[in-house]
Amino acid sequence: MTEIGQFNSRQIFYINVRTDINWFDKVPSSNWLAFTIADIADKELLYDMIVKCLDKNVLYTCSTGQLASDTEDCFDGEIVWRQVQAEEQTGKPQDYENSPMTSSHRNFSEGFWFAIQSAYAIAYDEYILIDKVVCIDMTQGE
Secondary structure, eight states: OEEEEEETTEEEEEEETTTOTTHHHHSOSSSEEEEEEOOGGGGGGHHHHHHHHHHTTOOEEEEESTTHHHHHHHHHHHHHHHHHHHHHHHOSOOOOTTSOEEEEOSSHHHHHHIIIIIOOEEETTEEEOOOEEEEEEOSOOO
């Protein structure tokens, strides 16, 4: 994982899941946002990436690329599935207040700007610090 800069109090990192097979071990486990980049050729990588990000307590996801909307939908589906499983195991209704927030962006630049500048996690009307943005690239880039 490479640090590519900082904006205000947020460190910005980049990692490519195709070239770094241990990418999952390098992402933070708290106070972070995933800025995901996936195109049609990357569809087979989506589910694994989503599970690993949620396992690492991602607070917010901003998805871009040709599969931006699909990626956001998959994140939302996995978040709900996990909440349903927790409700079934505990018998307590889930309120989704601590669930990660998601967004998708057709325009890469606008999505990136949103991720580093405007995306904030909130739980019980309180802001949760996001101090790291990790650009998770699934593309085959040249």
